[in-house]
Amino acid sequence: MSVLIYTEISKGKIKKSSLEAVNYGSKIAAQLNTTATAIIVGDADVTDLGKAGAKKVLKLKNDKLNSLDSLYVTAAIEQAASAEGATIIIFAHDFTGKAIAPRLAARLKAGMVAGAVDNPTVAGDVFSVKRNLFSGKATAVYNINSAKKVITVLPGSFPIELTGGTAEVADFAVNLDAVNSPIKVKEVKQDTTELSMLDADIVISGGRGLKGPENWGMVEDLAKALGAATACSRPVADMHWRPHHEHVGQTGFAIRPKLYIAIGISGAIQHLAGVNGSKTIVVINNDKEAPFFKSADYGIVGDAFEIIPKLVAAAKSFKANQ
Amino acid sequence: MKTLVCISNVPDTTTKISFINNDTAFNNAGVQFIINPYDEWYSLVRALELKEAAGSGSVTILHVGAADSEATIRKGLAIGADDAVRIDIEANDAFAVAEQIAAYAKDKGFDLILAGKETINYNGSMVGGMIAELLNLPFVSMATKLDIAGTTATVEHDIDGGTEVIECALPLVLSTNKGMAEARIPNMRGIMAARTKPLTIVAPIATEQLTTVASFKLTPGRTDCKMIDASTPEKLIELLHSEAKAI
Ligand SMILES: Cc1cc2nc3c(=O)[nH]c(=O)nc-3n(C[C@H](O)[C@H](O)[C@H](O)COP(=O)(O)OP(=O)(O)OC[C@H]3O[C@@H](n4cnc5c(N)ncnc54)[C@H](O)[C@@H]3O)c2cc1C
Ligand SMILES: Nc1ncnc2c1ncn2[C@@H]1O[C@H](COP(=O)(O)O)[C@@H](O)[C@H]1O
Numbered sequence: 001m002s003v004l005i006y007t008e009i010s011k012g013k014i015k016k017s018s019l020e021a022v023n024y025g026s027k028i029a030a031q032l033n034t035t036a037t038a039i040i041v042g043d044a045d046v047t048d049l050g051k052a053g054a055k056k057v058l059k060l061k062n063d064k065l066n067s068l069d070s071l072y073v074t075a076a077i078e079q080a081a082s083a084e085g086a087t088i089i090i091f092a093h094d095f096t097g098k099a100i101a102p103r104l105a106a107r108l109k110a111g112m113v114a115g116a117v118d119n120p121t122v123a124g125d126v127f128s129v130k131r132n133l134f135s136g137k138a139t140a141v142y143n144i145n146s147a148k149k150v151i152t153v154l155p156g157s158f159p160i161e162l163t164g165g166t167a168e169v170a171d172f173a174v175n176l177d178a179v180n181s182p183i184k185v186k187e188v189k190q191d192t193t194e195l196s197m198l199d200a201d202i203v204i205s206g207g208r209g210l211k212g213p214e215n216w217g218m219v220e221d222l223a224k225a226l227g228a229a230t231a232c233s234r235p236v237a238d239m240h241w242r243p244h245h246e247h248v249g250q251t252g253f254a255i256r257p258k259l260y261i262a263i264g265i266s267g268a269i270q271h272l273a274g275v276n277g278s279k280t281i282v283v284i285n286n287d288k289e290a291p292f293f294k295s296a297d298y299g300i301v302g303d304a305f306e307i308i309p310k311l312v313a314a315a316k317s318f319k320a321n322q
Numbered sequence: 323m324k325t326l327v328c329i330s331n332v333p334d335t336t337t338k339i340s341f342i343n344n345d346t347a348f349n350n351a352g353v354q355f356i357i358n359p360y361d362e363w364y365s366l367v368r369a370l371e372l373k374e375a376a377g378s379g380s381v382t383i384l385h386v387g388a389a390d391s392e393a394t395i396r397k398g399l400a401i402g403a404d405d406a407v408r409i410d411i412e413a414n415d416a417f418a419v420a421e422q423i424a425a426y427a428k429d430k431g432f433d434l435i436l437a438g439k440e441t442i443n444y445n446g447s448m449v450g451g452m453i454a455e456l457l458n459l460p461f462v463s464m465a466t467k468l469d470i471a472g473t474t475a476t477v478e479h480d481i482d483g484g485t486e487v488i489e490c491a492l493p494l495v496l497s498t499n500k501g502m503a504e505a506r507i508p509n510m511r512g513i514m515a516a517r518t519k520p521l522t523i524v525a526p527i528a529t530e531q532l533t534t535v536a537s538f539k540l541t542p543g544r545t546d547c548k549m550i551d552a553s554t555p556e557k558l559i560e561l562l563h564s565e566a567k568a569i
Contacts, residue, residue, distance in 0.1 A: 010483055068481050070451060070461045093447075095482045096412050098497070102451030106417060111532030114416075114446045128536060131565055134339055134443055141536045183460050186476070187487040196483070226569060243495055244501060246422065247521035251500055260569035269336050273442070280566040281544070282551065293547050298561060302552030314556035318563065 003029040003036045004086035005054065006077060008096060009044040016199070017092035017155040019052045019162070024153045025120065026053025026164065029123050032088075034059045039080050050167030052160065058084075058172040062210040064181075065174065066077065066186075068096060070103045071181040077104055077176040083172070094153035094198075101152050105193040110148035116159045135254060135273035156256040158276075179303070193229070197246065200229035202259045205248065207233040209264020209285065209304060213241035219263065225315035233265050248276035263304050267292025286306075301308070323379040323470065324493070326432040328453070329361040330413070331391040332443045341538040346414055348443075348538065357394050362401065364502035366460030369436060370402045371503060372470055380404045382403045382432075385421045387412045392521075399516035400508035411526035416444075418529040420452030425527045428457060433492040434475070439464060439499045442539065450497035453526055459495050462488060466501030 005025040007018035018038075026036040040053035046057045058080055064072040077100070081089055089104060091097035093115045105112035113162060117139065118130040127144045129151055144151075146246035197203045204223045206216060216230075223230050230246060237247035248255055250270040263284045265271060272295055275281070283296040286303050293299045300307055333339065333356040342349045355367075366383065367467055373379040378382075383398040384407045395406045427435060437450030447463075454461030464483065467478035475494050476543045478487045478501075508516075550558050562568045 008482070013368035016552055036455060042332065068486070070454070070463070074455070095464060095480055099451065099461070099481075100449040101353070102416070102420075102448040103461060105448070106452040108467055109417075109530075109532070111450060113533060114448055133445065133538070134333075135445060136541060137339055138341075140538045142533050144533050145534050146530075146532045165497040176359045181460055183462065183488050183490045185399050185486060185488050186485060188481075189487075190484040216384075217404075223502065248499065252365070259562065259566070273335060280562070280568040282562070283547070295544055296547045297544055297566065298550060298558060299547045300550050300555060300558065307552055307555050314559040315569075317556075318559045318569070 001032065001035045002084050002086045003032070003088045003090065004077070004081050004084055005036060005038045005090040006096075006100070007038045007040045007049060009040065009042050012044060014044060014046065014048050015092070016160065017094050017153075019048060019080050019154045019160045020158060021090050021092045022052035023158065024053050024163055027119050028088060028090075031120075032227050036087065037280045039077065039172070042085070046167065046169055048162060051162035051164050054167045057167045057169045057321070059169065060172050061178050062174040064176045064179070067185045068099055069181045069183050070100050071179055073100045074103045074107060074174055075179045078107060079174055080172055081108075086219050087147060088149045088151070091150070092229050093154045097152040097156055101150050105121055105150040108148045108150070109146060110150045111144035111145060111146040112150040113142045113188060114152045115154040116151050117154050120151070121170045123315040132277070135250065136277045151215070154256075195229040197229040197231045197248070197255050197257070198253065201257055202226050202228035202261075203231050203255055203257045203278075204261045204263070205231035205233070205265060206236060207265030208235050208240070210236075215305070216242065218312065221312045222261070222308055222315060225312050225319060262292055263308065265292060266290050267295060323373070323376060324431060325373070325381045325434040325436065326427055326430075327361065327365045327369050327383045327398075327403065328387050328396065328435070328437045328449065329366070329384060330358040330438070330441045331355050331387055331394040332358045332441050334515040335442060338376045339540070341540070343538060346535070351409070352510050355391065355394055357362050357397055358438050358441050360440065362398070363505045364500065365436035365438055366398060366401055366403060367500065367503035367506050368468055369473065370506075372468070376470070382407060384409070384423060384426065386411060386419045388412050395521060396516045397487060399519045399521070400512040401506055402512060404519065406521045407524055408521065409460050409524045409526050409558065414535075415470050415531045415533050416446050416448035417452055417532050420449050420456055422526055423449070424456035426524055427453070428479055433473070434470075435459070435493070435495045437495070439497050447497065450495055454495035459493055460490055461488070461495045462490070463497045464499040465496045465549045466499050468502060529563065
């Protein structure tokens, strides 16, 4: 029995969410007196996987693994899990985890918990995992009843600890000759935004209170001054003031940055659903009755057009003095 | 083309949620249930658009749940689905739901099976991929655009760090994300027609429950919002650094 963690490389580095998943998996392994093995496709410096707690790293080798096709990736993980005798398989709850983990869980008849936010507890035969529900308004503890288990870990739920050791690294040849997917990749479009709001520690978001797309300059100035990404409310994306990939909320993306600054956003519940996992929330609104203040840590009542330029100046001088 | 749209029945986002039976069950009392927005806005509407563009085909909606979800199913019919299926069992585990759906769909010849990105109550994002595995079909997650030409689907979908465009011969299972379509409001004719459209009740198969919920808990809200005077926004930067340790 061991714990297997699927990890990925992005822009030449191990993804942050992968390191979190390895931390998580190695803690489970420690509780169960076994070890954690990380698997990864492609070549990169995998030192951090060892530091994050993996005792072994398997580099999966097969050309069919170059795209995110669940038929190929699932078969590859299944082979690695079987070779390692792994019964618990961990992913990050990101686009990759959502594409692959459910298929793998169904194949292995493994009970699956998606979006874990805390380390599992193991008491005798009872294996329990905590996760968020209702976009963070509640949590639930799930018991996984099956011998095999698949867990995806919600990104940003724990600080990464790189206090482990050195992992033994080996290549692992995957045989996918018998697997043929009808899916053909035609095009991959890389995100051109410098910093995606999904990865950013700080996100500055604007709503209808900003009146029009021409006023986003100051939002971008503030984002730049703080090294932040930008986001927006749904009407702003619907009116094409901002691109759709910036839309946060129930029908857009859910983000959980360390700091979320909402400017000219009223704080409708559907908006909150996408941002209330943020660690610190700042609300700037000229209406002191705006509902968002009830869900904020810091608030400023006032006109965004006066406040933002002053904030930009303050942020710049703060950064200059760091 | 035959399309199956999986719809789940979820509490409206504005619902005040609470738990009962010693925090082991969701309190349904007084809760307004709706079609999961991803299933309604993205899957169902896009399926209908594709059928209308082709001038032929059918769109079936399927729900795994008890009889109290009938209003949700009728809403889907009012928006334009041709017929509906309800598998008569309380849904409480993603894999069990996927098994019910797969058991129903396996010999019906659907060309396209659509699940939502996630349900807004459980946020699992699991059922679509599990259905694909149980039916041994290809799966494309987080689809934001879908077009069909003959028997080939072209799908754009979100991946980490960007988007990918793929082509795939049908049949295919997708999970659908924002971008697929715009919301549609049912009109009076649709609402009237929905009353007489076929709703088939299907007996469930026996499944194992691989996970169970031991307990629920409400997340404590933010308690105090510290107000900063509009004339001193630099104070905010200071507090974000020294107090919140956010910058
Ligand atoms: C099923 C459903 C799903 C939805 N999904 C989403 C979602 O995913 N994401 C989302 O965001 N919304 C979503 N919505 C919409 C949501 O209900 C709100 O309508 C929306 O969030 C409002 O956007 P807003 O705050 O930008 O605009 P408004 O509600 O118009 O608020 C603008 C705010 O700006 C303030 N303001 C005005 N002028 C200034 C100024 N000069 N300086 C400072 N403040 C100013 C106003 O006081 C006001 O509070 C959804 C709705 C439904 C029904
Ligand atoms: N009880 C259900 N009946 C039918 N479809 C469901 C049910 N539960 C979930 N689904 C489908 O699976 C999608 C993802 O749900 P989940 O994996 O639970 O987040 C939903 O958007 C629905 O399309």
